[in-house]
Amino acid sequence: MAEHLSQSELDYPFKLLEYINGFRVSKVIFSACELGVFDLLLKSQTPLHAENVAQELGTSVDGIERLLDALVGVNILEVELIDGTACYSSTDVANLYLAKGSAKSLYDMIIYYSQTVYPLWNNMVDAVKDGENQNEKTFGISSEEIFQAIYRSEEEMLKFMGLMNSTWVLDGRDVSTAFNLSCFKSIVDLGGCSGALARELSRAYPSSLVTVLDLPKVVQLARQHFDEQNDTIMFQEGDFFNGDIPPADLYILARILHDWKEDKCLKLLKMIHARCQPGGGVLLVEALLFENHRGPVMAQLFSLNMLVQTEGKENPPSRYSNMLSSAGFQNIQVCRTGKSYDAILALK
Numbered sequence: 001m002a003e004h005l006s007q008s009e010l011d012y013p014f015k016l017l018e019y020i021n022g023f024r025v026s027k028v029i030f031s032a033c034e035l036g037v038f039d040l041l042l043k044s045q046t047p048l049h050a051e052n053v054a055q056e057l058g059t060s061v062d063g064i065e066r067l068l069d070a071l072v073g074v075n076i077l078e079v080e081l082i083d084g085t086a087c088y089s090s091t092d093v094a095n096l097y098l099a100k101g102s103a104k105s106l107y108d109m110i111i112y113y114s115q116t117v118y119p120l121w122n123n124m125v126d127a128v129k130d131g132e133n134q135n136e137k138t139f140g141i142s143s144e145e146i147f148q149a150i151y152r153s154e155e156e157m158l159k160f161m162g163l164m165n166s167t168w169v170l171d172g173r174d175v176s177t178a179f180n181l182s183c184f185k186s187i188v189d190l191g192g193c194s195g196a197l198a199r200e201l202s203r204a205y206p207s208s209l210v211t212v213l214d215l216p217k218v219v220q221l222a223r224q225h226f227d228e229q230n231d232t233i234m235f236q237e238g239d240f241f242n243g244d245i246p247p248a249d250l251y252i253l254a255r256i257l258h259d260w261k262e263d264k265c266l267k268l269l270k271m272i273h274a275r276c277q278p279g280g281g282v283l284l285v286e287a288l289l290f291e292n293h294r295g296p297v298m299a300q301l302f303s304l305n306m307l308v309q310t311e312g313k314e315n316p317p318s319r320y321s322n323m324l325s326s327a328g329f330q331n332i333q334v335c336r337t338g339k340s341y342d343a344i345l346a347l348k
Protein backbone atom coordinates (compact mmCIF):
# COMPACT_ATOMS: atom_id res chain seq x y z
CA MET A 1 0.00 0.00 0.00
CA ALA A 2 1.18 3.56 -0.74
CA GLU A 3 2.65 5.49 2.18
CA HIS A 4 0.54 8.51 1.28
CA LEU A 5 -2.53 8.71 -0.88
CA SER A 6 -1.34 10.84 -3.77
CA GLN A 7 -2.71 14.25 -4.70
CA SER A 8 -4.40 12.70 -7.74
CA GLU A 9 -6.83 11.03 -5.33
CA LEU A 10 -8.36 14.49 -4.97
CA ASP A 11 -9.53 14.25 -8.61
CA TYR A 12 -10.91 10.76 -8.17
CA PRO A 13 -10.22 8.54 -5.10
CA PHE A 14 -9.20 5.32 -6.89
CA LYS A 15 -6.98 4.04 -4.09
CA LEU A 16 -9.37 5.04 -1.36
CA LEU A 17 -12.22 3.19 -3.08
CA GLU A 18 -9.98 0.14 -3.44
CA TYR A 19 -9.32 0.20 0.33
CA ILE A 20 -12.98 0.75 1.15
CA ASN A 21 -13.88 -2.28 -0.96
CA GLY A 22 -11.06 -4.41 0.47
CA PHE A 23 -13.49 -6.42 2.61
CA ARG A 24 -15.43 -7.41 -0.49
CA VAL A 25 -12.31 -8.73 -2.21
CA SER A 26 -11.39 -10.70 0.93
CA LYS A 27 -14.87 -12.17 1.09
CA VAL A 28 -14.75 -13.20 -2.59
CA ILE A 29 -11.55 -15.17 -1.95
CA PHE A 30 -12.84 -16.63 1.34
CA SER A 31 -16.13 -17.75 -0.25
CA ALA A 32 -14.40 -19.34 -3.24
CA CYS A 33 -12.10 -21.26 -0.89
CA GLU A 34 -14.97 -22.42 1.30
CA LEU A 35 -16.95 -23.54 -1.74
CA GLY A 36 -13.98 -25.43 -3.19
CA VAL A 37 -13.68 -23.38 -6.42
CA PHE A 38 -9.87 -23.51 -6.55
CA ASP A 39 -9.69 -27.25 -5.87
CA LEU A 40 -12.22 -27.95 -8.60
CA LEU A 41 -10.42 -25.80 -11.19
CA LEU A 42 -7.07 -27.35 -10.26
CA LYS A 43 -8.47 -30.86 -10.73
CA SER A 44 -10.18 -30.03 -14.01
CA GLN A 45 -8.09 -30.67 -17.10
CA THR A 46 -10.11 -28.18 -19.15
CA PRO A 47 -11.66 -24.73 -18.49
CA LEU A 48 -15.15 -24.94 -16.98
CA HIS A 49 -18.43 -23.09 -17.64
CA ALA A 50 -20.30 -21.56 -14.71
CA GLU A 51 -22.93 -24.31 -15.18
CA ASN A 52 -20.27 -27.04 -14.69
CA VAL A 53 -18.89 -25.33 -11.59
CA ALA A 54 -22.38 -24.79 -10.15
CA GLN A 55 -23.27 -28.43 -10.70
CA GLU A 56 -20.06 -29.76 -9.14
CA LEU A 57 -20.20 -27.44 -6.13
CA GLY A 58 -23.97 -27.44 -5.60
CA THR A 59 -24.43 -23.69 -6.05
CA SER A 60 -26.71 -21.45 -8.11
CA VAL A 61 -25.40 -20.76 -11.63
CA ASP A 62 -25.97 -17.02 -11.31
CA GLY A 63 -24.21 -16.81 -7.92
CA ILE A 64 -21.16 -18.77 -8.98
CA GLU A 65 -20.86 -16.89 -12.27
CA ARG A 66 -20.69 -13.57 -10.40
CA LEU A 67 -18.13 -15.01 -7.96
CA LEU A 68 -15.99 -16.43 -10.80
CA ASP A 69 -16.15 -13.11 -12.66
CA ALA A 70 -15.02 -11.21 -9.55
CA LEU A 71 -12.10 -13.64 -9.21
CA VAL A 72 -11.18 -12.93 -12.84
CA GLY A 73 -11.47 -9.20 -12.09
CA VAL A 74 -8.84 -9.46 -9.36
CA ASN A 75 -6.65 -11.65 -11.62
CA ILE A 76 -6.94 -14.78 -9.50
CA LEU A 77 -8.70 -16.75 -12.26
CA GLU A 78 -8.53 -16.69 -16.07
CA VAL A 79 -11.48 -16.54 -18.44
CA GLU A 80 -11.85 -17.07 -22.18
CA LEU A 81 -14.96 -16.75 -24.29
CA ILE A 82 -15.62 -19.88 -26.37
CA ASP A 83 -18.60 -19.53 -28.73
CA GLY A 84 -19.82 -16.69 -26.54
CA THR A 85 -19.70 -18.72 -23.33
CA ALA A 86 -17.31 -17.85 -20.51
CA CYS A 87 -14.91 -20.69 -19.65
CA TYR A 88 -12.96 -20.32 -16.38
CA SER A 89 -9.57 -21.75 -15.45
CA SER A 90 -7.15 -21.34 -12.60
CA THR A 91 -3.86 -19.43 -12.45
CA ASP A 92 -0.51 -20.61 -11.10
CA VAL A 93 -0.92 -18.40 -8.04
CA ALA A 94 -4.38 -19.82 -7.23
CA ASN A 95 -3.11 -23.38 -7.72
CA LEU A 96 -0.12 -22.78 -5.46
CA TYR A 97 -1.69 -20.79 -2.62
CA LEU A 98 -5.46 -21.22 -2.73
CA ALA A 99 -6.06 -24.87 -3.62
CA LYS A 100 -6.40 -26.96 -0.48
CA GLY A 101 -3.92 -29.73 -1.25
CA SER A 102 -0.99 -27.61 -2.45
CA ALA A 103 2.22 -27.74 -0.40
CA LYS A 104 2.05 -23.94 -0.02
CA SER A 105 -1.68 -23.75 0.56
CA LEU A 106 -3.06 -20.83 2.57
CA TYR A 107 -6.44 -22.57 2.75
CA ASP A 108 -6.35 -23.04 6.56
CA MET A 109 -5.40 -19.39 7.05
CA ILE A 110 -8.29 -18.28 4.84
CA ILE A 111 -10.82 -20.49 6.64
CA TYR A 112 -9.78 -19.07 10.02
CA TYR A 113 -9.91 -15.51 8.70
CA SER A 114 -13.32 -16.08 7.18
CA GLN A 115 -15.01 -17.92 10.04
CA THR A 116 -13.32 -16.48 13.15
CA VAL A 117 -11.40 -13.29 12.38
CA TYR A 118 -14.02 -11.72 10.11
CA PRO A 119 -16.80 -11.88 12.77
CA LEU A 120 -14.37 -10.46 15.37
CA TRP A 121 -13.49 -7.53 13.09
CA ASN A 122 -17.21 -6.82 12.80
CA ASN A 123 -16.91 -5.54 16.39
CA MET A 124 -13.87 -3.34 15.71
CA VAL A 125 -15.67 -0.13 16.75
CA ASP A 126 -16.39 -1.59 20.20
CA ALA A 127 -12.86 -2.99 20.47
CA VAL A 128 -11.41 0.48 19.79
CA LYS A 129 -13.89 2.18 22.18
CA ASP A 130 -13.32 -0.31 25.03
CA GLY A 131 -9.69 -1.15 24.30
CA GLU A 132 -10.58 -4.81 24.81
CA ASN A 133 -10.95 -8.00 22.84
CA GLN A 134 -14.36 -8.90 21.49
CA ASN A 135 -14.47 -12.66 22.12
CA GLU A 136 -17.45 -12.37 24.48
CA LYS A 137 -19.48 -10.10 22.22
CA THR A 138 -18.68 -12.10 19.08
CA PHE A 139 -18.80 -15.66 20.34
CA GLY A 140 -20.39 -15.41 23.82
CA ILE A 141 -17.24 -16.73 25.48
CA SER A 142 -15.71 -14.97 28.50
CA SER A 143 -12.54 -13.21 27.44
CA GLU A 144 -10.75 -13.46 30.81
CA GLU A 145 -8.52 -16.32 29.63
CA ILE A 146 -7.75 -15.64 26.00
CA PHE A 147 -6.78 -19.18 25.07
CA GLN A 148 -9.98 -20.52 26.62
CA ALA A 149 -11.83 -18.24 24.23
CA ILE A 150 -9.63 -19.03 21.23
CA TYR A 151 -9.81 -22.78 22.02
CA ARG A 152 -13.55 -22.79 22.78
CA SER A 153 -14.06 -26.10 20.99
CA GLU A 154 -11.85 -28.78 19.51
CA GLU A 155 -12.94 -27.65 16.05
CA GLU A 156 -11.83 -24.05 16.79
CA MET A 157 -8.55 -25.30 18.24
CA LEU A 158 -7.85 -27.27 15.08
CA LYS A 159 -8.74 -24.31 12.88
CA PHE A 160 -6.42 -22.05 14.91
CA MET A 161 -3.64 -24.62 14.66
CA GLY A 162 -4.22 -24.75 10.89
CA LEU A 163 -3.83 -20.97 10.74
CA MET A 164 -0.60 -21.04 12.76
CA ASN A 165 0.70 -23.86 10.58
CA SER A 166 0.07 -22.14 7.26
CA THR A 167 2.04 -19.00 8.21
CA TRP A 168 5.30 -20.90 8.42
CA VAL A 169 4.79 -22.44 4.98
CA LEU A 170 5.48 -18.90 3.75
CA ASP A 171 7.70 -17.33 6.41
CA GLY A 172 9.32 -20.25 8.25
CA ARG A 173 12.53 -20.36 6.23
CA ASP A 174 13.15 -16.60 6.43
CA VAL A 175 12.72 -16.36 10.19
CA SER A 176 14.69 -19.58 10.84
CA THR A 177 17.67 -18.26 8.91
CA ALA A 178 17.41 -14.59 9.94
CA PHE A 179 20.37 -15.41 12.22
CA ASN A 180 22.81 -18.30 12.10
CA LEU A 181 21.47 -20.45 14.94
CA SER A 182 23.67 -23.49 14.26
CA CYS A 183 25.60 -23.04 17.54
CA PHE A 184 22.44 -23.79 19.55
CA LYS A 185 22.31 -27.58 19.79
CA SER A 186 19.04 -27.78 21.71
CA ILE A 187 16.13 -25.53 20.77
CA VAL A 188 12.75 -25.35 22.53
CA ASP A 189 9.89 -23.63 20.73
CA LEU A 190 7.69 -22.40 23.60
CA GLY A 191 4.05 -22.30 22.48
CA GLY A 192 5.15 -23.96 19.25
CA CYS A 193 1.62 -25.15 18.41
CA SER A 194 1.50 -27.58 15.45
CA GLY A 195 5.29 -27.61 15.12
CA ALA A 196 5.50 -25.96 11.70
CA LEU A 197 8.18 -23.43 12.66
CA ALA A 198 10.04 -26.08 14.68
CA ARG A 199 10.18 -28.25 11.54
CA GLU A 200 11.63 -25.34 9.55
CA LEU A 201 14.26 -24.84 12.28
CA SER A 202 15.04 -28.53 12.24
CA ARG A 203 15.46 -28.43 8.44
CA ALA A 204 17.73 -25.38 8.67
CA TYR A 205 19.80 -26.81 11.58
CA PRO A 206 19.72 -30.61 11.18
CA SER A 207 22.27 -31.15 13.94
CA SER A 208 20.11 -29.36 16.54
CA LEU A 209 17.42 -31.09 18.57
CA VAL A 210 14.17 -29.13 18.31
CA THR A 211 11.34 -29.56 20.82
CA VAL A 212 7.90 -27.96 20.82
CA LEU A 213 6.30 -27.19 24.18
CA ASP A 214 2.62 -26.35 24.24
CA LEU A 215 -0.54 -26.91 26.31
CA PRO A 216 -1.44 -30.62 26.67
CA LYS A 217 -4.51 -30.59 24.40
CA VAL A 218 -2.62 -28.68 21.69
CA VAL A 219 0.22 -31.21 21.77
CA GLN A 220 -2.28 -34.09 21.57
CA LEU A 221 -3.97 -32.55 18.51
CA ALA A 222 -0.60 -31.72 16.94
CA ARG A 223 0.39 -35.37 17.25
CA GLN A 224 -2.95 -36.52 15.78
CA HIS A 225 -3.35 -34.04 12.95
CA PHE A 226 -0.03 -32.39 12.09
CA ASP A 227 2.35 -35.30 12.46
CA GLU A 228 4.80 -35.79 9.59
CA GLN A 229 6.40 -39.03 8.47
CA ASN A 230 9.96 -39.27 9.80
CA ASP A 231 9.30 -36.21 11.95
CA THR A 232 12.55 -34.78 13.29
CA ILE A 233 11.00 -32.74 16.12
CA MET A 234 9.80 -33.71 19.60
CA PHE A 235 6.70 -32.52 21.47
CA GLN A 236 6.35 -31.84 25.17
CA GLU A 237 3.21 -30.91 27.11
CA GLY A 238 3.46 -28.01 29.54
CA ASP A 239 2.35 -24.56 30.68
CA PHE A 240 5.11 -21.98 30.27
CA PHE A 241 3.47 -19.58 32.75
CA ASN A 242 3.69 -22.35 35.36
CA GLY A 243 7.42 -22.58 34.85
CA ASP A 244 7.38 -25.66 32.56
CA ILE A 245 10.46 -24.53 30.66
CA PRO A 246 12.75 -27.45 29.75
CA PRO A 247 16.53 -26.87 29.57
CA ALA A 248 17.73 -25.65 26.15
CA ASP A 249 20.45 -23.58 24.48
CA LEU A 250 17.89 -21.47 22.61
CA TYR A 251 14.23 -20.67 23.32
CA ILE A 252 11.89 -19.60 20.52
CA LEU A 253 8.95 -17.31 21.29
CA ALA A 254 7.12 -17.00 17.98
CA ARG A 255 4.00 -14.86 18.13
CA ILE A 256 3.82 -15.41 21.90
CA LEU A 257 4.64 -11.99 23.40
CA HIS A 258 2.13 -10.24 21.11
CA ASP A 259 -0.68 -12.19 22.85
CA TRP A 260 -0.06 -10.86 26.38
CA LYS A 261 0.07 -7.72 28.49
CA GLU A 262 3.57 -6.46 29.31
CA ASP A 263 3.65 -7.83 32.88
CA LYS A 264 3.04 -11.39 31.63
CA CYS A 265 5.63 -10.98 28.84
CA LEU A 266 8.19 -9.87 31.41
CA LYS A 267 7.31 -12.74 33.74
CA LEU A 268 7.84 -15.22 30.90
CA LEU A 269 11.10 -13.63 29.73
CA LYS A 270 12.46 -13.61 33.28
CA MET A 271 11.61 -17.32 33.72
CA ILE A 272 13.37 -18.09 30.43
CA HIS A 273 16.38 -16.02 31.46
CA ALA A 274 16.60 -17.91 34.75
CA ARG A 275 16.52 -21.24 32.85
CA CYS A 276 19.11 -20.12 30.24
CA GLN A 277 22.82 -20.97 30.52
CA PRO A 278 25.29 -18.14 29.82
CA GLY A 279 25.69 -18.03 26.02
CA GLY A 280 22.17 -19.35 25.59
CA GLY A 281 19.47 -17.16 24.19
CA VAL A 282 15.96 -16.40 23.12
CA LEU A 283 14.66 -15.74 19.59
CA LEU A 284 11.54 -13.58 19.34
CA VAL A 285 9.58 -13.95 16.11
CA GLU A 286 7.01 -11.21 15.64
CA ALA A 287 5.69 -8.75 13.05
CA LEU A 288 7.72 -5.67 13.98
CA LEU A 289 6.22 -2.21 13.72
CA PHE A 290 8.36 0.69 12.55
CA GLU A 291 9.42 3.03 15.36
CA ASN A 292 7.98 6.04 13.46
CA HIS A 293 4.38 4.68 13.40
CA ARG A 294 4.40 4.60 9.56
CA GLY A 295 4.02 0.87 9.07
CA PRO A 296 4.44 -1.81 7.97
CA VAL A 297 0.71 -1.79 7.34
CA MET A 298 0.53 -5.60 7.74
CA ALA A 299 1.94 -5.33 11.28
CA GLN A 300 -0.44 -2.47 12.05
CA LEU A 301 -3.38 -4.61 10.90
CA PHE A 302 -2.08 -7.55 12.96
CA SER A 303 -1.98 -5.24 15.98
CA LEU A 304 -5.66 -4.44 15.49
CA ASN A 305 -6.23 -8.17 15.27
CA MET A 306 -4.53 -8.58 18.63
CA LEU A 307 -6.92 -5.95 19.97
CA VAL A 308 -10.07 -7.80 18.89
CA GLN A 309 -8.84 -11.26 19.91
CA THR A 310 -6.18 -11.11 22.66
CA GLU A 311 -4.81 -8.91 25.44
CA GLY A 312 -1.62 -8.05 23.54
CA LYS A 313 -0.39 -5.94 20.62
CA GLU A 314 2.32 -5.75 17.96
CA ASN A 315 5.36 -3.67 18.94
CA PRO A 316 8.36 -1.90 17.44
CA PRO A 317 11.81 -3.41 18.16
CA SER A 318 12.52 -0.87 20.96
CA ARG A 319 9.66 -2.22 23.09
CA TYR A 320 10.85 -5.82 22.74
CA SER A 321 14.45 -4.72 23.41
CA ASN A 322 13.36 -2.97 26.61
CA MET A 323 11.51 -6.08 27.80
CA LEU A 324 14.50 -8.31 26.95
CA SER A 325 16.93 -6.00 28.78
CA SER A 326 14.63 -5.81 31.82
CA ALA A 327 14.60 -9.62 31.90
CA GLY A 328 18.43 -9.62 31.89
CA PHE A 329 19.18 -10.44 28.22
CA GLN A 330 21.92 -8.64 26.28
CA ASN A 331 23.50 -8.59 22.78
CA ILE A 332 20.10 -7.85 21.32
CA GLN A 333 20.03 -8.01 17.49
CA VAL A 334 17.07 -7.22 15.25
CA CYS A 335 16.54 -8.68 11.76
CA ARG A 336 13.74 -7.43 9.55
CA THR A 337 13.06 -10.05 6.89
CA GLY A 338 10.99 -7.77 4.61
CA LYS A 339 8.19 -10.36 4.77
CA SER A 340 5.38 -10.60 7.34
CA TYR A 341 7.49 -11.78 10.31
CA ASP A 342 10.82 -10.61 11.72
CA ALA A 343 13.25 -11.91 14.32
CA ILE A 344 15.06 -10.60 17.40
CA LEU A 345 17.89 -12.60 18.96
CA ALA A 346 19.07 -11.93 22.53
CA LEU A 347 21.70 -13.73 24.62
CA LYS A 348 22.26 -14.31 28.32
Ligand SMILES: C[S@@+](CC[C@H](N)C(=O)[O-])C[C@H]1O[C@@H](n2cnc3c(N)ncnc32)[C@H](O)[C@@H]1O
Residues within 6 Å of the ligand: 147, 164, 165, 167, 190, 191, 192, 193, 194, 197, 213, 214, 215, 218, 238, 239, 240, 241, 242, 253, 254, 255, 256, 259
Ligand atom coordinates in the same frame (compact mmCIF):
# COMPACT_ATOMS: atom_id res chain seq x y z
C1 LIG B 1 -0.36 -17.18 18.75
S1 LIG B 1 0.00 -18.86 19.00
C2 LIG B 1 1.61 -19.00 18.29
C3 LIG B 1 1.92 -20.39 17.88
C4 LIG B 1 3.28 -20.60 17.26
N1 LIG B 1 4.35 -20.16 18.12
C5 LIG B 1 3.35 -19.92 15.92
O1 LIG B 1 3.93 -18.84 15.81
O2 LIG B 1 2.78 -20.47 14.96
C6 LIG B 1 0.30 -18.97 20.73
C7 LIG B 1 0.64 -20.38 21.19
O3 LIG B 1 0.91 -20.35 22.60
C8 LIG B 1 0.33 -21.49 23.19
N2 LIG B 1 0.11 -21.21 24.62
C9 LIG B 1 -0.74 -20.33 25.16
N3 LIG B 1 -0.63 -20.34 26.49
C10 LIG B 1 0.33 -21.25 26.80
C11 LIG B 1 0.89 -21.70 28.01
N4 LIG B 1 0.50 -21.19 29.18
N5 LIG B 1 1.87 -22.65 27.96
C12 LIG B 1 2.28 -23.16 26.76
N6 LIG B 1 1.77 -22.76 25.57
C13 LIG B 1 0.80 -21.81 25.59
C14 LIG B 1 -0.96 -21.67 22.40
O4 LIG B 1 -1.49 -22.96 22.56
C15 LIG B 1 -0.49 -21.37 21.00
O5 LIG B 1 0.00 -22.52 20.38
